[in-house]
Structures are given as structure tokens and as C-alpha cells.
Amino acid sequence: MNVRSLSLLAGVALLAASGCEPAVSRGWPSGGGAAHVNVEGAVKRARDMVYPATVRVEARKTEYFGGQKKRIGGYGSGVIFDPEGHILTNYHVAGRAQELSCTLFNKERVKAKLVGGDPWTDLAVIQLDLDELKRKGITFDWAPFGDSDHMAEGDMVLAIGSPFGLSRSISSGIISCHDRILSEAMELGGGLETGLFSTWIQTDAAINPGNSGGPLVNMTGEVVGINTRGGGNDLGFAVPINVAKTVVHQILANGKVLRSTVGLRFQPLQDLEDFFEVGKTEGAVISSIEPGSPALAAGIQPQDLLVAYNGRKVMGRYPEELFELRRMIADTPVGSEVTLTIRRGGDVTEFKVTTADLTTVRSDEVNFAKWGLVGQNITKRLATRENLKDTAGVYVTGVRRGESAEKSQLREGDVIVRCRGADVADTDALQKQYDESVEQKEKWVELKIHRGPAELPKLLKVTYDEGPPAPAGNGDAPPEDGDDKAGDTPKAGDGTP
Amino acid sequence: MKTRAVALFALVPVLAVVMSAPASADEVADRIRAVTETLSPSIVTASYYVERDDGSRVDARVLACVVGPGNLVMMSSRAISDAVPMEQYHDFEIIVATGSDVETYGAEYLGKDDTAQVAFLRTNDPSAPQLPPVAFAEAAELRRGDPVITFGSLGEPDAYKLIVQMTRVSAVLDKPFTMGMVDGNLGVLGTPVVTLDGRVVGIVGVHVLDRGKTAGQRRMQPIQVVWPTERFIERLKTPPEGGQRVKRPWLGVSELNPLTKDMAEFYGLGERRGVIVGRVIGGTPADKAGIKAADIILAVDGKNITGAEGQLVPFFQNELKEMTIGQEITFEIYRDAKTQTVKVTLAEQPKSAGEARRTKNREFGVTVREIVLLDTVLRELPRDEKGVVVDYVEPSGWAQDGGLEVGDIVKKVQDRDVVDLDEFTKVFGEEVAEKPKEIVLFVLRGKKETKLLRIEPRWDAEKKPDDSPKE
Numbered sequence: 001m002n003v004r005s006l007s008l009l010a011g012v013a014l015l016a017a018s019g020c021e022p023a024v025s026r027g028w029p030s031g032g033g034a035a036h037v038n039v040e041g042a043v044k045r046a047r048d049m050v051y052p053a054t055v056r057v058e059a060r061k062t063e064y065f066g067g068q069k070k071r072i073g074g075y076g077s078g079v080i081f082d083p084e085g086h087i088l089t090n091y092h093v094a095g096r097a098q099e100l101s102c103t104l105f106n107k108e109r110v111k112a113k114l115v116g117g118d119p120w121t122d123l124a125v126i127q128l129d130l131d132e133l134k135r136k137g138i139t140f141d142w143a144p145f146g147d148s149d150h151m152a153e154g155d156m157v158l159a160i161g162s163p164f165g166l167s168r169s170i171s172s173g174i175i176s177c178h179d180r181i182l183s184e185a186m187e188l189g190g191g192l193e194t195g196l197f198s199t200w201i202q203t204d205a206a207i208n209p210g211n212s213g214g215p216l217v218n219m220t221g222e223v224v225g226i227n228t229r230g231g232g233n234d235l236g237f238a239v240p241i242n243v244a245k246t247v248v249h250q251i252l253a254n255g256k257v258l259r260s261t262v263g264l265r266f267q268p269l270q271d272l273e274d275f276f277e278v279g280k281t282e283g284a285v286i287s288s289i290e291p292g293s294p295a296l297a298a299g300i301q302p303q304d305l306l307v308a309y310n311g312r313k314v315m316g317r318y319p320e321e322l323f324e325l326r327r328m329i330a331d332t333p334v335g336s337e338v339t340l341t342i343r344r345g346g347d348v349t350e351f352k353v354t355t356a357d358l359t360t361v362r363s364d365e366v367n368f369a370k371w372g373l374v375g376q377n378i379t380k381r382l383a384t385r386e387n388l389k390d391t392a393g394v395y396v397t398g399v400r401r402g403e404s405a406e407k408s409q410l411r412e413g414d415v416i417v418r419c420r421g422a423d424v425a426d427t428d429a430l431q432k433q434y435d436e437s438v439e440q441k442e443k444w445v446e447l448k449i450h451r452g453p454a455e456l457p458k459l460l461k462v463t464y465d466e467g468p469p470a471p472a473g474n475g476d477a478p479p480e481d482g483d484d485k486a487g488d489t490p491k492a493g494d495g496t497p
Numbered sequence: 498m499k500t501r502a503v504a505l506f507a508l509v510p511v512l513a514v515v516m517s518a519p520a521s522a523d524e525v526a527d528r529i530r531a532v533t534e535t536l537s538p539s540i541v542t543a544s545y546y547v548e549r550d551d552g553s554r555v556d557a558r559v560l561a562c563v564v565g566p567g568n569l570v571m572m573s574s575r576a577i578s579d580a581v582p583m584e585q586y587h588d589f590e591i592i593v594a595t596g597s598d599v600e601t602y603g604a605e606y607l608g609k610d611d612t613a614q615v616a617f618l619r620t621n622d623p624s625a626p627q628l629p630p631v632a633f634a635e636a637a638e639l640r641r642g643d644p645v646i647t648f649g650s651l652g653e654p655d656a657y658k659l660i661v662q663m664t665r666v667s668a669v670l671d672k673p674f675t676m677g678m679v680d681g682n683l684g685v686l687g688t689p690v691v692t693l694d695g696r697v698v699g700i701v702g703v704h705v706l707d708r709g710k711t712a713g714q715r716r717m718q719p720i721q722v723v724w725p726t727e728r729f730i731e732r733l734k735t736p737p738e739g740g741q742r743v744k745r746p747w748l749g750v751s752e753l754n755p756l757t758k759d760m761a762e763f764y765g766l767g768e769r770r771g772v773i774v775g776r777v778i779g780g781t782p783a784d785k786a787g788i789k790a791a792d793i794i795l796a797v798d799g800k801n802i803t804g805a806e807g808q809l810v811p812f813f814q815n816e817l818k819e820m821t822i823g824q825e826i827t828f829e830i831y832r833d834a835k836t837q838t839v840k841v842t843l844a845e846q847p848k849s850a851g852e853a854r855r856t857k858n859r860e861f862g863v864t865v866r867e868i869v870l871l872d873t874v875l876r877e878l879p880r881d882e883k884g885v886v887v888d889y890v891e892p893s894g895w896a897q898d899g900g901l902e903v904g905d906i907v908k909k910v911q912d913r914d915v916v917d918l919d920e921f922t923k924v925f926g927e928e929v930a931e932k933p934k935e936i937v938l939f940v941l942r943g944k945k946e947t948k949l950l951r952i953e954p955r956w957d958a959e960k961k962p963d964d965s966p967k968e
Binding site: 265267271272274275285287288289290291302303387409444446448451452453454455456457459461 | 751752754757759760763773775776790791793877909911912935937939944945946947948949951
């Protein structure tokens with residue numbers, strides 16, 4: 001916080017203490033002596049500490065839809081959290097952006113770059129262009145993170161951001177629920193999942209499209225959440241700041257967040273205590289084990305109870321507790337050996353398991369222009385979701401209408417495993433084949449694909465009539481003729497459930 | 498002056514055509530009446546009802562015709578669904594209407610043949626008069642432009658009076674075999690199709706027409722066709738018995754794709770065509786014969802697979818349907834740049850979901866059935882997957898409240914394994930006999946997710962309505 005804010009804070013505190021300022025009741029019960037809260041003063045204090053650190057974020061990204069490259073614009077909010085100009089916002093605002101621009105509290109516009117994102121918590125860190133700031137002599141404030149673990153229902157909060165693009169808006173409300181579950185995993189666009197590793201702070205402070213990524217602030221002026229979803233009708237949801245702290249730490253250190261998985265899926269113990277003949281708080285029920293996972297290999301079975309993780313007692317009676325459990329597992333460094341204490345029947349056994357990388361379903365997409373298809377590598381998470389045997393091959397994410405792949409009846413979801421007689425391990429291997437084939441102007445390209453459990457040969461018929469072939473590349477390539485330009489009018493970047 | 502002369506000249510050829518037409522409007526009417534009079538004693542209505550899972554019933558009346566001695570009656574095979582077990586079909590009867598006189602006779606359902614698109618019943622009431630069978634022409638010999646007559650019925654309120662309609666053959670399809678498309682409407686599925694000169698050339702059938710690709714999607718459209726006698730005449734001579742479905746010979750492959758012209762050219766197969774096998778199901782005749790995924794089948798017993806791209810797979814499937822169970826056939830296969838022959842012994846087509854045995858528990862509001870091969874194929878499960886499949890869950894019943902869903906495979910009841918239907922019936926029966934306060938099931942949902950479901954029976958709640966079908 002800079003000196004200017006501090007002095008303002010001090011001033012207000014002095015006034016309140018002197019008793020000169022009348023209490024603005026606004027319908028709140030008055031009286032109670034020392035317990036009486038000067039509501040308006042508190043709100044203004046909170047405002048002063050965080051408001052100057054909030055930004056409006058505008059993002060431009062180029063994404064593939066059905067094989068077609070499209071430019072999309074969107075906007076949201078963010079909060080500057082350190083003197084280096086790092087901003088915390090939502091992944092769905094900035095996590096896949098190629099161009100970022102922030103409008104500061106003082107109305108100055110500065111470019112920003114993406115440092116890293118984490119779709120699992122829908123958070124992203126971007127950074128203001130410090131050179132531009134220095135050159136233009138622009139200053140900024142930053143706001144401290146609070147502690148979301150000590151927030152409770154009824155606590156007053158403010159939401160600051162740019163609802164519908166209306167920058168620098170503040171709305172107020174209370175914490176409606178401090179550990180809300182929406183559903184286990186929600187779609188974040190592009191098949192990504194979010195919400196598995198934490199519960200939400202629910203508030204009735206107005207959260208609208210455009211508020212995404214902005215801070216949820218308590219009455220001591222600390223950021224306690226990142227506003228992420230609006231549910232309409234006074235239902236807004238923020239990611240707790242304590243969840244964000246770990247994420248921010250990893251993104252600043254590595255540019256991304258690594259999470260572990262052992263392949264366990266849980267269901268609450270509640271109501272099953274008699275069935276398992278255990279006490280109320282003994283562990284979490286393992287409902288399912290992912291194929292090919294470390295837990296499966298170790299011999300853990302569905303219906304086992306996980307009673308301790310690395311010696312730490314597991315709480316899994318309620319669905320809310322499972323989010324904490326999943327986070328505990330996910331936060332373990334990838335590749336660590338962990339001890340799972342399992343109760344099966346009357347016996348308690350310790351299993352030693354090495355955690356694997358959780359990954360996400362997405363991987364960089366590569367456009368094979370002459371073939372009319374877009375594909376990506378198969379991550380472990382994608383293989384699990386699609387029930388694939390392994391991660392070898394290229395997963396087709398888009399097939400362009402009227403072009404070669406579509407004419408050969410290739411579809412999204414097909415996995416290319418062989419090309420021109422050679423095995424295809426990943427997009428690099430396929431790109432090599434593509435480059436060779438295009439250079440030789442090959443009319444026919446033979447592929448072998450997997451479609452679910454089926455295996456089929458496919459033959460691409462390639463034409464080379466217009467000009468030099470476009471290079472295989474990722475989304476950074478300049479748009480080709482006929483691309484949809486979404487225009488510069490910003491659209492709501494908020495993900496409403 | 499000149500134009501009038503032209504008009505007169507134009508009129509002459511028209512007049513000539515009209516005057517040399519084969520039958521005048523009056524003659525056509527006479528022929529329609531004659532055909533109807535000849536056939537109507539053979540046209541009857543089959544009646545039955547289907548008991549649905551929730552206990553309600555659906556009444557059915559299907560126009561049918563007598564095709565053999567002893568009142569062997571034939572109707573469309575589509576009247577009987579594969580998804581509904583035969584035990585849920587009740588009260589088969591034949592309704593015979595003569596003028597305003599309507600009589601109903603009990604009947605026995607004999608079975609159906611999906612390939613031939615026909616199903617059979619026979620009256621089992623000794624007081625039923627012996628009705629004359631339809632005389633089918635041995636071969637249809639359809640030609641474009643032929644007028645054909647078909648039938649419908651006004652139903653019970655009008656004493657099942659016959660409706661007659663006439664339309665013309667607009668095209669004769671020849672792949673996968675001969676069928677006639679018409680330019681108007683055909684009558685009820687399974688009823689006779691007659692030419693003006695009284696030849697019964699077939700029945701009304703269904704064909705799924707490949708409409709080609711629109712925006713990358715292949716569009717398939719079911720249409721009514723003249724289903725020529727060749728398609729079913731053999732089955733008339735040997736109708737099924739005991740209410741069974743006539744089994745088709747089965748190979749055990751799926752995900753068939755056509756071998757396109759481009760691919761044939763690329764592989765150096767020239768004018769040859771075929772089908773690409775996408776998937777070979779484990780343990781099937783195809784698997785045992787060594788057929789592999791991505792194999793291309795070019796010929797069946799020496800007969801080349803031919804046709805346009807959209808016709809290749811139906812051609813191949815139809816060739817198989819013409820064979821018999823246990824028949825050994827030879828495929829010519831293209832694999833790894835060379836052709837080879839493979840001998841396959843066809844097996845019987847596996848049980849459908851509707852044919853699977855099932856156990857119904859009205860108290861809990863759940864019906865479970867055996868796992869059939871198709872379940873394991875669609876859900877990518879091992880062939881010998883253990884358990885039972887939930888086939889029906891009653892809305893707001895105990896099972897549904899506990900979270901049980903149609904499609905769930907129950908593998909354990911109260912932590913006791915249930916490998917098949919008999920074991921489930923036994924174990925579940927034993928467990929509920931105790932009137933426990935909860936029943937916990939371990940199920941497989943979808944392709945690979947398992948979970949525990951807790952059903953809380955409401956033993957003290959009001960008694961459930963009894964099982965008997967409603968009138």
C-alpha cells in the first residue's frame with residue numbers, strides 16, 4: 001500500500017475514535033456501545049485500500065472452433081497484488097489471451113502480459129508492462145491478500161470490478177456462505193474443468209459479467225476472494241484467496257501450477273457409516289479409481305476408505321470436506337511418494353503410492369492447414385476423460401468444413417495414430433510428416449485413426465492450387481483469409497454457470 | 498391464324514395418347530374394386546396390448562393379412578419392439594370384419610423375422626373361420642410407372658372398413674436389393690401391395706435411404722417402400738414358432754466404413770470396392786477367424802462388394818443376412834498391401850436387451866436385467882463383465898430416490914457380489930427379507946465410474962398398488 005492510502009486510513013480512524021462522525025445506521029441496529037460498527041466508514045476504508053489496486057482487464061485471444069480460427073475479445077477485472085505490477089484475475093478472462101490491456105484506477109491504460117494460468121481454480125496471473133509504466137510515468141497501487149479461512153457468513157464484503165464494462169464499480173453485500181459447493185467439476189470452456197479443488201465463497205454483493213477476476217474485499221480492506229461467477233438473483237461466487245495464494249506462488253515461480261493425482265475419486269461418508277461400520281468422522285469413501293492410475297496399480301479398490309493421507313487424518317463426511325481432501329492430494333509435489341492409509345473391512349493397511357501429474361485436458365493446438373484439421377497432444381487427463389489406452393497420438397479438436405479431413409469423414413475426437421506409414425506419437429511427429437508431405441505436394445496422405453475402440457484407415461486428398469502452403473502453427477499465426485473477426489466490441493468475459 | 502393452326506396440331510398427338518391409354522378412368526375404378534374384393538377376405542386386424550414398465554398399458558391395432566393355412570397371419574415386424582420383452586405383450590387377437598360384422602378370435606404370437614420385415618400370429622380359437630390366404634406373386638417384377646394399390650383401415654369405430662389407395666412406382670432401387678419407391682403414400686406397413694391386374698407383388702416395408710451428405714453429415718431417411726415378395730416368401734413357408742425372433746447370422750464386427758473410390762485407387766485396388774472393418778468384437782466369429790480392425794473386406798464367397806459409396810455397407814450387411822447360422826463363408830480381405838482369404842463360421846446373433854431375462858421389484862421400483870453383449874460393446878467393457886443392468890427405475894420410487902439410474906450396472910448388494918441375474922435375485926431377495934433400514938448398492942455407471950448408492954426403503958409408508966394390469 002502506498003503512503004497516500006495509509007494516511008487516508010489513519011485520518012478516518014482518528015475521526016471515528018473521536019466520536020465526531022455520526023453513525024450512519026442505514027437500517028442496521030444501532031446501540032451496543034463498543035460493538036457498534038460504523039458501516040459507512042468501514043466500507044470506505046475497505047474501498048480506499050483496494051479500490052486503487054483494481055483494474056479492468058481487456059483480453060484478445062485467438063481460438064479454434066470447429067477447426068476455424070476465431071478472434072475473440074472479452075473483458076473482466078483484476079487486482080494488482082504486488083509492487084512488480086502482478087495482477088490476479090480469472091483464467092477465463094486472461095488465461096488464454098494473446099493480447100492483454102489493463103485500465104488502472106487512475107484511468108491510465110497499460111499493456112500487460114500473461115504470466116501463467118490455472119484452469120482448475122480459474123485463476124490467472126498477468127503483469128503490467130513495467131517499461132511502459134516507467135516511460136509514461138504512470139504509478140499504481142497494490143492491495144494485500146487477507147485470510148479467507150477466517151471469513152464467516154454475515155461478514156460484510158465489497159466486490160470491485162467492471163460489471164458489463166462499467167469500470168471501477170463497487171457493490172456491497174455479505175458472505176452468504178463461506179464454503180459453497182456448486183458441483184464437482186464445472187466446464188470452463190474448451191473442455192477444461194474447474195472447481196474440483198476448492199469450495200466457493202458465496203456472496204450477495206452484485207457480481208455481474210465483467211466482475212470476473214476482481215477482488216472480494218472484507219471490512220479491514222483485504223482481498224479475501226476473487227469474484228468468478230455470477231448466478232443471478234444476488235448469487236455470486238468467489239474463489240477464496242487462500243486458494244489463490246498457493247496458485248499465485250506457483251505461477252510466479254514456474255509459470256503454471258502442478259498438481260498431483262493418484263486416481264482416487266471420493267464420495268461422502270455421510271449416511272454410509274453403518275454400512276462401513278465406522279464412526280462418524282473416519283475417512284472418505286473411495287467411490288471409483290481411474291484406470292491406469294497409481295492407486296489402481298497399488299491395489300487400492302473402490303469401496304476402500306481413505307482414513308489418512310501421509311499420516312494426516314482425512315475428513316470426508318460431507319461433500320464440502322472432499323474438496324479440501326482433493327486439494328490436499330493435488331497440492332502434493334508431483335512424483336512424491338505418499339502413504340495412503342486404507343481401511344478395508346476390518347483391516348487397516350498402508351499403501352505407498354507415487355503421485356502422477358494431474359495435467360488438464362488441453363494442450364497447445366496445432367493447425368494442419370492443408371489438411372483442414374486442428375489437433376493437440378493427448379494429456380493424461382484427456383486420456384482419462386476419453387477412455388484412451390495411452391497418450392500416444394494426436395487428438396483431433398477441429399475439422400474444417402469442406403476441406404480434406406472433413407471429406408474423408410474425420411471427426412473431432414478421432415486420434416491420429418499413424419501417418420504416411422509411421423507411428424505418430426504427438427503433434428511434433430505429425431507436424432514433421434505434414435511438412436514433408438506438403439513440401440512434396442503429396443496428393444494422398446494415408447492416416448490411421450482410433451475412434452473410440454475402433455481403428456480405421458483414412459485417406460486425405462490434398463490440393464495445392466492456391467499459392468504457397470500455410471505453415472503448420474499454433475494460434476499465433478496471423479489470421480487467414482475468410483477468418484471471422486469478432487470485432488473490437490468487448491463481450492462479457494464472465495463465465496456464468 | 499397461324500397460332501390456331503399450331504394449337505390444333507398440338508392437340509392431335511394429345512388426343513391420340515388419351516385415346517390409346519390402356520385403361521380408362523372407369524376401368525381403373527373397376528380394377529381397384531375387383532382387387533379389393535379379392536383381397537379383403539384375407540385382410541384382418543391384429544390386436545394386442547403392451548404393458549409398460551410403469552404398469553400402464555398401450556393398446557395396439559395393426560392391419561395384417563392371412564398368408565397360410567390355419568389362419569397364419571402376417572404383419573409388419575416393426576409392430577413388435579426389440580427393446581420390450583415379449584412377456585410384456587399380452588392378449589394377441591385377430592379381428593375379422595365382414596361388412597358391419599366384427600368378430601374377434603384369440604391368437605398366438607409365433608415370432609418375427611426382422612430381415613424379412615414380417616411377424617406372424619395364428620388364431621388358436623377353434624371357432625375361427627378358415628380365412629383365405631393371400632396369393633403372393635413369386636416375383637415382384639416392379640417397373641417404374643406401375644400403379645400399385647395398398648390398404649389402410651378406418652378402425653374400430655367404422656367396423657374396420659378398408660381404405661384403398663393407389664400410387665405409382667416412382668423408382669426401382671436395386672441396391673442392396675430390389676425395392677420400389679412410390680410417388681405418394683403407401684398403406685399400413687406389412688399389408689399387401691397389389692398391381693391393377695391383381696398381382697400381389699409384396700407388402701409395404703421400410704427402407705432407410707441414404708440421402709448423401711449435407712454439411713458433412715450423412716443423412717439417413719427411413720421411407721416406405723414396396724417390399725417385394727422375394728424378401729419374405731421363404732419365411733412364409735417356415736414361420737417361426739414359440740414367439741421367438743428369427744435369429745440372424747452374425748459376424749461380430751462393427752464400425753463398418755465404405756472403401757471409397759479414392760482409397761481403392763490409392764491402394765491399387767482399381768475398380769474394386771469393399772467395406773472397412775472398424776472394430777472386431779472379442780470372441781466373435783470374426784475374431785476367431787483372425788479378422789482385424791482396419792481390414793478391408795472386398796468379397797463375400799466370391800461375390801464382390803459393389804455399389805456407390807453409400808451402398809457398400811448395406812450391400813455387405815445384406816449379404817450376411819442372406820446366409821445361415823453356422824454357415825462357413827470366405828472373405829477376400831485386403832490387409833497390409835496384400836489380399837488374402839479368410840474363412841469365417843457365422844454364429845447366431847446375440848441376445849438383444851429386450852430378450853434379456855429380467856427381475857422386476859415393484860416395491861423398490863426397479864427392474865434389472867442380464868448384461869447382453871451389446872452393453873459391453875457400447876460401453877467398452879470386458880465381454881465377461883459381471884453384474885446386472887438397471888433397465889427401469891420408477892419415478893420417485895425407493896430406487897430412484899437412492900440415486901439409481903437406468904443403465905447402472907449393479908455389481909454388489911450390501912457388499913455381496915452379484916455376478917448375474919440369478920445371483921442378484923437371490924441376494925437382493927435375502928437382503929430385503931430382513932426389512933433393513935438401508936440397502937447399499939455398488940454400481941458401475943457409464944464406462945468406468947463406480948459409486949455406492951444408498952437406498953432407504955420406506956417400509957412403513959402406505960402399501961404400494963398391486964401388480965395386476967389395469968383394465
